[in-house]
Amino acid sequence: MVFSQIALLFGMACLFAIISFKLKQPLIVGYVFAGLILGGFGILTKDSKILDLGEIGVSLLLFLVGLEMDISDIKKIGRTSFVFGFFQIIATSILGFLLSKIFGFGTVPSLYIAFSLTFSSTIIAVTLLSEKRELNSLYGKVSLGYLLVQDLFAILILIFLGGGSHTDPNFYISLIAKAVGLLVLVWFLAKKAMPVVFAYISASAELSFVFSISWALVFSAVVAGPFGFNLEIGGFLAGITLSTLSQHTHIASKTRPLRDFFLVIFFLLLGMRANLNSGISNILIPFLGFSFFVILIKPLIELTILRFLGFKKKTSFLVSIGSSQISEFSFILMSLGLTLKHINSEVVTLVVLVGLITMVVSTYLDRYADLIYKHLSKYLSIFERNKISEVYPQEVHDFSNHIILIGCDRTGKNLLSYFMKHKKEFVVIDFNPEVISSLASLSIPFVFGDASDPEILSSAQISKAKAIVSTISRLNDNLVILSEFNKTENKPISIFTASTKTDALRLYEMGASYVVVPESAASEHIRHILQTYLGSKSKLQIKGKHHFERLMATI
Incomplete structure (x- = not known):
């Protein structure tokens, strides 16, 4: 039964992913929409074994986040991106919480909704910036910097939720003590143990890959067991323990296809957990309100913050319009909240629908950002310092x-x-x-x-x-x-x-x-070097030394 369910899941996922691709939409939209169809029309029922596969996908996603999160990346965020990210999280989450309360949601569900609306998708942002070759532009750097701040904050929320539902203060004191002990263990493994292990096994690429996946799953289980945190945090910390290795890029590239396989299941199941059969009319007004908030109000908040940071209106506009969607972390947060019984399926359905519409709309907004800016430029002057x-x-x-x-x-x-x-x-x-x-x-x-x-x-x-x-x-x-x-x-x-x-x-x-054209210029320069120095290694090394010195002088 599980095999036929997985076959149907991936068949539908592939179909809707093709549709999303043709419409130039993120594939995540296709996966979640396929889950909505399968679950909403009762085509497929949720099986606990398949749910476990979805958890593996999230754990591997966070394993890669940890694996690719070098300390130098955090240092490169810069003061501007950090300040922008910090105030964006504070302002957006507060307004999102108040809006949720206005719509009649309880305090705990309102907190979940507020944070879900606050986060923007790093995956979508990187994809769109790469398509436009804007990763190294000013607005691209600001966007990626503050999204990294958001990701770090999301990880902290997942750590906090790792303790489950408890009201005893002693429990949280114990949780903090466990967290400190876990961080010490992670530091020891990253600095002392893992370099020794990989020095022994790195000669075999296959063995390195198998060990990395095994390590991600085993460490997740340990963190979720004796330490009492969730599997997601275990995956993230497992990645951190390998992030200082020289082989971490190779490990990440080998792990991504396996992660994507399990993530497809996670997003499908997320769509299935959204219950379209009960009370859609009850969430219609909140759905419209939250979608409006993410697509319009959140960018306005960011425009305001960037104004005070001294950015010109065009840079601020491009950064803001690229964040008018919710994040894959929002979906993970909803799934975890449902598991912990902090929220019900109605809240999950609401956020999933908001996620779908905002991801679709934001993709088109970003693609036509220059045209939109041309028409709105004169009205955006209020978001730019006059003098x-x-x-x-x-x-x-x-x-x-x-x-x-x-x-x-x-x-x-x-x-x-x-x-x-x-x-x-x-x-x-x-x-x-x-x-x-x-x-x-x-x-x-x-x-x-x-x-x-x-x-x-x-x-x-x-x-x-x-x-x-x-x-x-x-x-x-x-x-x-x-x-x-x-x-x-x-x-x-x-x-x-x-x-x-x-x-x-x-x-x-x-x-x-x-x-x-940088690529053409590089190939022409390499061709010139080959023609000039191919028969004289010593002269090329001298030229390389001079080039090294010039590069050092510009750092």
């Missing part, structure tokens, strides 16, 4: 025959060193507050703002420039910049950066002097 000079005082320069450098992160930073060394007259346009603070401290001329804004380009005196160099790769922004540049009487040199060859051709058609 930038109050935040970043800047001297007004009378530029002439100068270079305009757009973007001063990574590539732009290297060009900055070149301009200063050769005493070139230049001005930087950037809308990253941290970059602008650095430029101000070095007394480097800058204009704080979005380079696709004609007024910002005018402030940089584009009409008098002898060259413009754009290190940003957003095609729409570069087209606007190039269009403004072409309006000047003296049309000097224009150098742009493009993510793809197609984008580069579009910029050339618009009149760009030269377009750099």
Whole structure:
């Protein structure tokens, strides 16, 4: 019976995943929707053995989260992303809780709902940013930074819920003591035990994989048994114990397919646990209210916070619109709450439906973000500080025959060193507050703002420039910049950066002097090195040493 149930589960999952893929939606939407159909129409009943398989999927998901969570990632979050993430969690959860109480939910269910509405999907964000090649853009970095803060907070909630339902203060004192002991054990395993084990077994890739999966499941069982936490936290901590290994990337890549197999079951079962047959009319108004909250109110909260952090309206808008959905952690939280009997199936149904609609809507919002911004730009000015000079005082320069450098992160930073060394007259346009603070401290001329804004380009005196160099790769922004540049009487040199060859051709058609495509540039450079140094290893090593020194000088 279990075999036929699993066959039906995966058949439906595959069907709805194909539909989701064709509609350019996250596959999670297809899995959950398939579960809704199977459970809602009584096609399949929930079996405890299949439920156990779903728990394995969540445990492996958190195992990979822990495995890929290097301490250096936490250090890289940065003050801005941490502050943004912290206040976003506080503000959104409070308003979500109040809205839930208005709809008549109890205190405990309201807390679950509030946190579920607060979290945004890291998986969806990374997928969409990757598709648009925006992972290294300013708004991409801010988004990933604050989503990491959310993930850490979600882990803390799961740890807290690991104790189950208890009112005795002594129980929680005991729980804290166990948590401290568990963290000490994790530290010992990560620093002392696991490096020794993998030094012995790493010669066999198959053995390393089998050991890693076994370790994830065994450690989860130990954490859920003697320590009294849940399996999910066990999986996360098992991943942490392996995260410092040099092989952790290899382990993660091998584990993902197995994780995805079990996660399909989890999301299917989550959809099945949402009861569509009883009282849908009772949750219709809350469903509409919470969906409106996630799609509109949550982004407005984030826009407000980012305004006070000094970001320009376009960056704030792109970050906010990308978070207008709930997270896979929201689903895990609902599943755990139902298991602990803190909430009922009606609340699960409500959050699952909110998750489906917000994931679908947010995907389209993100894909058409530039078009939406174009129509809303003038109304978004309230989310931008009117007097930038109050935040970043800047001297007004009378530029002439100068270079305009757009973007001063990574590539732009290297060009900055070149301009200063050769005493070139230049001005930087950037809308990253941290970059602008650095430029101000070095007394480097800058204009704080979005380079696709004609007024910002005018402030940089584009009409008098002898060259413009754009290190940003957003095609729409570069087209606007190039269009403004072409309006000047003296049309000097224009150098742009493009993510793809197609984008580069579009910029050339618009009149760009030269377009750099990083992938093509890298292959051309490698070809040059091979032609020059293939027969002389010693000369190549000398060149490599000089390159190393230059790289170190720019860190």
